[in-house]
Amino acid sequence: MSKKVGSDIEIAREAKMKPIREVAAKLGIKEEHLLPFGHTKAKISMDYVKSLKNQKDGKLILVTAINPTPAGEGKTTTTVGLGDGLNRIGKKAIICLREPSLGPCFGVKGGAAGGGYAQVVPMEDINLHFTGDFHAIGAAHNLLSALIDNHIYWGNELGFDTRRVSWRRVIDMNDRALRQITNSLGGVSNGFPREDGFDITVASEVMAIFCLSTDLADLTKRLGNIIVGYTRDKKPIYARDLKADGAMTVLLKDAIAPNLVQTLENNPAFIHGGPFANIAHGCNSVIATTTALKLADYVVTEAGFGADLGAEKFFDIKCRKAGLKPAAAVIVATIRALKMHGGVAKEDLGKENVAAVKKGGENLARHIENVKKFGVPAVVAINRFSADTDAELxxxxxxxxxxxxxxxxxxxxxxxxxxxxxxxxxVVKLADGGSSNFKPLYPDEMPLWDKVRTIAQNLYGAQGIIADKAVRDRFAEFEKMGFGHYPVCMAKTQYSFSTDPNLKGAPSNHVVPIREIRLSAGAEFIVVVCGEIMTMPGLPRVPSANHIRLNDKLEVEGLF
Incomplete structure (x- = not known):
């Protein structure tokens, strides 16, 4: 059934990559519209992107999954494999993925460019600095941070309450020591000390804005709308009040152009943007997706984590904001992961256990039902492992x-x-069948509290939601400020339909506690934090960084 497969990086290194101009030519993109980064990756000029405006759209396919487990599901691998499969059967298809973050690459997850013979390449470049987009996003974010403290230092004309500065700093690395800090120590010349902290770059609101913006003008407007803090009488202070939006846009003007690379089979792939799938919406950029739809008959994209987080945010935030209408969805599952949802320990996954597969199948069943609630038809992809038996399948x-x-x-x-x-x-049969009748789960005008409850009850199987009075008052405050029409971005554990990561399968009648809510006025959504959510991960006891090195040929090793 299968051939012997080397490690992901060994397979990627053996790839026969085509010059990126040849990959672009498949899409009808002339070399003059490319901004090359070496021979195998390039950005597509925004002037060319704008010229596609009146082209007919292809069909959009979402790849999502069951709730992730340590057994692995293979969502990105399936996205790449499906894109290659569509091209194999004679369809013009492009895949759209998020860019990997350096933090997880050097932490516990390793690389994120697919796996086996379903990868995007150049794998090392994509997983490391790529075209510098994340560095630009981090620089734009931290420029705003610097402008805040500089403004306070030079007299605080806007009246910042230094206890209510909500804008933190970012770095694209897992570093728990930076989660909570005190800045401006060292005397009068260094400013006024205050509590501060760092998030990982992918959790930045700038990242979410970058991925939801439609062009540079929209990007500038959204950056200006970021709320960075409050005065003593609790009035919001915006990035535009600091005149930060122009300079931030300058730092992002090249990054905003979508990145073109290729799969191992030399098919086109757009990899652009990468917001955190917990604290933000977990999808690649709107610009990359909408550009791909103008250039191909089928566009395959993915959303972070399981369908309860990723697909819901893709539908309710990205599709709502960008006017996208997905034609079909693919839900990825593995027999191993279903067994874990059925109560089997990781060390016992190699043994046949049909009963556990059926029990764990309750998780898959709910995801299928949930995707269909958005009016999108779904097919299930069973990512097969060698130990899977016919009875389990x-x-x-x-x-x-x-x-x-x-x-x-x-x-x-x-x-x-x-x-x-x-x-x-x-997938072609589903997408071409015309059965998709996409609609978001809730209307814009629904009150924020009811939006959260609708998601919890309809998708998580919860009995309801609860929150302290202070949190409920915050919902009312955001509505009073004029943000009640925003969608909600749920921040909860990816491992369960509940807020308990250990509660596998398809729990029902649980209660979803809301710990806090945060306003992302530039990204134009409300973040609803359920349970403990980290915006700055830490490294594991033995990080992947310990095994990453250059060999004698100056090739990267250990990047999975």
Whole structure:
């Protein structure tokens, strides 16, 4: 069934990459519209992007998944495999992915460019500095941070209450020591000491704005709308009040152009932006997605974590804001992950256990039902492992059939596009069938509290939501400020439908506690924090960084 497969980085290193101009030519993009970064990656000029405005859109396919487990699901790998599979059966397709963050690369997760024979390349570049987008986003964010403290130092004309400065600093690295700091120590010449802290760059509101903006003018407007703090009488202070929006845009003017690379099979891939999938919406940039839709018949994209977070935010935030209408969805599952949701320990996943697959299938079933609540038809991709048995696969097929969805075995990790041919045909049938009737889960005018409750009850299976009076008052305050029409961005654990990461399967009638809410006025959504959510991860006891090095040939090793 499968061939012997080396490590991801070994396979990527053996890739026969085409010059990026040849990949662009497949899409009808002339070399003059490319801004090359070496021979195998390039940005597409914004002038060219604008010229596509009146082109007909292709069909948008979302790849999402069940709640993630340590057993692995393979959402990015499936996205790449499906894109290759569509091209294999003669369709013009582009994949759209997020850019990986350096923090997880050197932390516990490792690289994030797919795996096996379903990867995007150049893998090392994509996982490391790539085209410098994240550095530009971090610089723009920290410029605003510097302007705040500089303004306070030179007289504080805007009247910042230094206890209520809400804008922190960022770095694209996992560093728990920076979560909470005191800045401006060292005497009068260094400013006024105050509490501060760092988030990881992907959690920055600048990142969310970058990925939701439609052009440079929209980007500037949104950056100006960032609320950075409050006065003593609790009036908001905006980035535009500091005259920061212009300079921040200058730092982002090149980064905003979408990045073009290729898969191992030399098919086009846009990799652009990468907001945190917990604290933000977890999707690649609107500009990359809408550009791809003008250039291909099918665009395959993914959203972070399981469908309860990723697909919901993709539908309710990105599609709502950008006017996107997805034609179909793919829900990725593995037999191993379903067993874990069925109560099997990681060390026992290699043994056949049909009963556990059926029990864990409750998680998959809820995701299928949830995606269909948005009016989007769904197919299930079973990312097959060598230890999976026919009886276990049959149990998943039967479950999906009872819910009106097809479950298709995929072997793209070992076989590349050959392993996703059947899935590609099924996706085309769904997308071309006209059965999609996409609609967001809630209307803009619904009160913020009711939006949260709607998500919790309809998607999480919760009985309801609870919050302290101070939090409920904050909901009312944001509505009074004129932000009640914003969508809500749920920040909760990715491992469960509940706020308890250990509660697997499909828990019901639980209560979702809301710890706090945050206003992202530039990104134009309200972040609703449920449980403990980290915006600055820490490194594990043995970080991936310990194994990453250059060999004698100056090749990167240890990047998975």
């Amino acid at each position: 049959d149990a998943v097929r039967q479950l999906c059939a009872e819910l009106g969805s097809e479950a298709i075995e995929c072997n793209h990790w070992a076989l590349g596009s050959e392993g996703t041919e059947k899935l590609a045909h099924a």
